[in-house]
Structures are given as structure tokens and as C-alpha cells.
Amino acid sequence: MRARYIAVWLAGIFIYFLIVARITLFDLVVAPIISMVAALIMGGEVVKKPYKAFSPKRWLYGLAYMLYYLLIVEPTCHLRVASMVLGLRDYRPDIVEVSFDYRTDYAIAATANSITNTPGTIVVDIDPRNKKYYVHWLEAYTRDPRVAREKIISVFDKWIKRIFED
Amino acid sequence: MDLGGIVLSIIGGVIIFVGGLFDLIAALGVNRFPDFYTRLHAITIGTIGGAVYPIIGSAILVFGVPGLSLGVRLSFALPMLVIASLILITAPTGSHAVARAAYRSGLKPYRRVSEEVKK
Amino acid sequence: MMFIIVSIPLYIVAFILYAIRGFRGPTVFDSTISIDALCYDVSAFMVILSVYFRSYLLLGAGILLALWAYILDVVIARYYDRLTRIGDSGGD
């Protein structure tokens, strides 16, 4: 219970120094106070399981995922959809169902944001009880859920599980 | 003027320029695509390729500008990385929120006319 | 620096095109998403201009705009959320 607030507090100090990007004695005194105000208000909500926040392995996986995502996944999708905009490639938009099997909120949100951030797929709606995303897909040549899952979600699946799940 | 600085500034500048091109393509796509959901895909190009990549590019460019101390360079680069990651988090959430509102209020996705006939 | 000056017109033209879709948009959602994208691109443009002006104190505006550009989306979504729930006819 107490560890949650400490995790949020430390993260807040880190964010403060990222934003101001200078280290003086004044900042070192002020940053814990600022971060404490935010942690007291929102601390109980932001982090639910503090042992995850303190594990460096998850942070390393997160960094590696960001690099992989920004350098490889995004540019290919960008070029594909850009050629659709310019009329060089055909498209067939439709809404398909994609199932997922995460338990934590952050894993669900991170996967949905990863899907939406790649041009060509948008999470339109989510059914948390039946564990389904409704994804608007620009290349929906098939409506088979298994194929759709393979094409849309499998790129992110193992990374997200390593970062946010148990 | 060292070689590394020149290389970094050229890489950053090229990324910024390509980001501008992506932005232009996205704006074209927003005007060319037939319905709301397909326009969202063009918007995604505009927010990721047209906003996140140029910001990272300018963070690289700052390290190539001659005559700055390391502290000043970090004062530019670190907030830029914060802005980039913020856009990575918030932009898809906003698109999702609007798409959900449109879907729930009964906006039908566009299909090609020929495919409707086939069914 | 040369790259920045060359790419400034690209961004400005993109802003104008986004604004045109914002004005024309047949539904409110079209206007909303294009204005939202405009906000994010203005945020990126501010960052690029801060390098052009050589002042890192200007970056705070970019942070705030990137934080809150999605409030517009949330506002519109919330309006429709309530409407559909009551059983009113939402949509255009």
C-alpha cells in the first residue's frame, strides 16, 4: 500500500528533472515537494502493483520495444498507408473483431494504443468483458478472426506481455 | 565544425523534412479519403509521422548545432523526448475516443459499391 | 538550420489543408479529428521553431499543447456518450 505512493513519487521526481533538464540545489529541494503533491492526489490510482514498477527488466524491455516499434514497425506501415493516400495502392476498409488475453489495464491500453498508432489499424471500440477489440482495418481482405489477430496484434503481443503482464 | 556534428545535423534535418512531407501527405489524405474511419488512418500518419518523428529529429539536430554546451543541448533534447512520448500516448487515445463516439452513435463504415453489390 | 527553413512551408500548407477539412467536415467527428491533428502538428511545429529561435525556454508551450490536445476529443466523445445513453438520437 505504502510502496505504491513511493513508486509514484520517485517517478514524479524523474519526470520533473526530464522537463526542467537542469540540476541545481534548488531543483533538488523543490522536486520532491512537487512530486509529493502529485503522488498524494493521484498516487493510489496510477500504480496498482508496485513490484512491477521497480523491476529494471521491464524497463529494459520497454526501451527495446520502443526502439523496435519506432524504427521498424512504424515506418513500414507509414509507407504503406501513404501510398494508399497517393492512390498507388488499393484498400478495403472494414471493422473486424480481434481478441486479446491480457489482465492488466496498462497492457490493454498499451496494446490498443500501439494498434491505433500504426496507420492502417484503429481500435474503434473495446469490450473488456469478452476481451475483444473492434478494429477498423484498411486491408480487411479477410474476416477470419484468427488471421486478423495474426496480422494485427501478434507483432506487439509478446513484447507487451513481457512489459506489463506477470 | 567537426564531422560528427555535421552528420547529426544532416540526419536531424532530413528527419524533420520527411516529417513535413508525411504531414502534407496526411493532410492530403484527410481531404481525399471517403469517410470518417478512413480519414482517421490519414490522421495517424499526421500525428506519428508528422509530429513524433520531427520532434525526435530536432532532438538529434540540436546535438549537431555548433557552439552549444552539453547542458544547453540536454535542456533542448530531454523536454523534446518528453513531448514525443506524450504525443505517442495521447494521440491514439484521442482518436479512439472520437472513433468510439462515432461508432456508438451509428456512423457506418464505408464500403466499396461493387462489394455491396456482390453481397 | 537550412532544413528547418525549407520544411516550414510544408507544415504551413499542411495546417491549411487540415483546417479546410475542419471547416468542410460533413460530421462533427471529421472536424474534430482534423483539428486534433492540427493541434499535435502545431505542437511539433513549436518544437521545431524553438530550435530555429535557439531558446529552450519556449518548449513549455509544446509540452502543454501535447498534454491537452486530446481534451477536445474527450469533450466531443463525452457529449455523444451522454446523448446515446439517454436514448436520444445521436449522430448527424
Next chain:
Amino acid sequence: MIPVLHLVMLAVILGVSFITIFLMVFERDLLKMIVLSAAQSTFYAIVLYILLVPDVVLAYIAVAVGIYTALLMFAVKKTERFEEA
């Protein structure tokens, strides 16, 4: 003195924001009016940014982008969405 590039940017953006304000005044759909008001505040934010006044930009973004749209939405929700001709 202000370079020509800044003046051209200011002229173009202010021109577009003028059109935005004009359309906002004649708009009958109040929800779309909120969206156009957000667009106008974004344009003004970047104009103030080019004029190098960071304090005013920060206050403007906080009020016009963050609070004002939500305020208008609450107001529109309490009245009718479409203005009568």
C-alpha cells in the same frame, strides 16, 4: 527587426484564423462551433509563439485549449445543439 519569413508565417496563419472566426460566427451547429473555437485558439497560440511571448502562450493554452472547450461543452449540453435559423 522581424525577418520576412516570420511576417509571411504570421500573415498566413492570421488569415486562416480570420476565416475560422468568421465561420464560427455563422455556424448553426453549436458543437461544431466548439471545434472551430479550438482551432482558432490553436492558431492564436502559434501566432503568439512566433511573436516570442512564452508566458502569454502558456496562459492562453491553459485557458483556451484546456478549460474553455470543456466549459462550452457543458453550456451546450444544457441548451439545444442546433441554433434556429
Next chain:
Amino acid sequence: MRVTGLIAAISILIVLFALAYGLVVLGISGPPAPVKLRLLGEKYLYYMINPATKYFTAESPEGVSAILWDYRGLDTLYETMVLFGAIIGAILVYREYLYSEPRKTGKIYGLSHIVRTVSKIIIWLTIIIAVAFGFTGQITPGGGFIGGAAFAVAPVLLVLVYTLGYARRLGLTHRRALLLRASFLLLLLLVIVTPLIAGGYIFQNQAKPGSAFSFPGRFIDSTPLGGSIFFLNLFELFAVAGAFTVAFILLGVIASLKEGE
């Protein structure tokens, strides 16, 4: 409508261009501001932080904060009071709404799962950035009012994304917000009156000829602290945040009552 709109647009444009042309090219407003007046701005910049003399300095490199709180402090104080009065008036008018309990339907509404999860992080970051504006308002752009307006976006997002009931469960009630507002306004007045008690002038920041009282001007490692500017910024932040929060709780309560939340 289309014809009248066109006529209106063209006439506004003509007036705008005529005004701009007249002001810039013809100079109808007379010659630009006299040189003596321009020196005023230079003096402001010069006296913001002035190591040469102890008597003429605000100890704050941030010009706007120095001018607002040191040179024109009473003006800003009255503006804060006006906002306070407006909020009090709104609460007096809509009092019965605030004290009525929202009806319970048992169902949870609001935006989707993803938006809720992301908004948590965004609200937390908003609070950090807003409070940082208040604390570093004397060094970097920012300050009391900007920080307060930024802080107020957090409750706005809470009420928008979650329902008002969830915000209440987190401890966001109008009583607390009013308490915040009133107590920090009191602290603000205390900072203003302190020099008077210590034998100086009201609204005094650094030492002046005639009274030696001065607020701490520098931090230990000689980071400028701005004397009273630091405290005034900080207290103004929470006061403005409380005011906006009360207003939005009021709006949220009224909206939810109307729809039977």
C-alpha cells in the same frame, strides 16, 4: 445568408486592411511611442535582477513575474479578488445544487477503458507540470495564474473522463476546493502584510531606503528566489486552482443532475 456573410467578410477585411495600412504606413496614430516611454521597459529589465545595488532589484530573472508581483502587485491582487468574488457569487446562486446528492442508477458510465487508463497518467503529469510552474515561476516562464489554470485542467479531465461520483471518491469535493481557495488566499494576504508588521511598507519585497526588511532573495546555491515573488506565485497557484475546481464541480453537478446521473 450566403450573400450577407460574404458582404460582412469583405467589409471586415477592408476595415482591417485600412486600419493596418493607416497604422503602419500612414502613421495615423501619430509617431510611435516616445523614447522616454521605451526606456521604461529597459529599466524594468535592468532592475529585475540587479547585483550592483541592494535597493533596486526584484531578484527574479523572469520579467513577467517581477512586473506582476513586484511592480504592479496591488493590481494583480485586485484581479485575484475579482475572481474570488465571482466564484462566491456563483456558489451563492447555485447553492442548492451543490448540497443535493446525485441520484444513483447503479450503472457505471463514462468513456472507454483505454481513455480512463491513459487519463490517469495525464492527470498525474498535469499536476506535476502545473505545480512546477508555480515553484519555478521566478526563473522560467510560468507563474501563479498560469500554474493555477494548468492545475485546474486536472479536475476538468477527472469530471470529463470519469463521472463526478468517481471524482468524489478520490476526494474531490467542493468543500475541500473552497477550503484550499480560502486558506491560500489568506496566506497570500499574510505574505503581503508581513513587511508591514516588521516595520516596512506594504507589498514590500526587497529592502528599500527607509526599511531594511527583505524576503530571502537567493537560495543557498544562489538560485534567484525573487523574495516574496516565490511565495506569492505559489499561493496564487493553489488559490486559482481551487477557484476553477469549484466552478467545474458546480458545472458537473448541474449537468449530472439534469441527466439523472
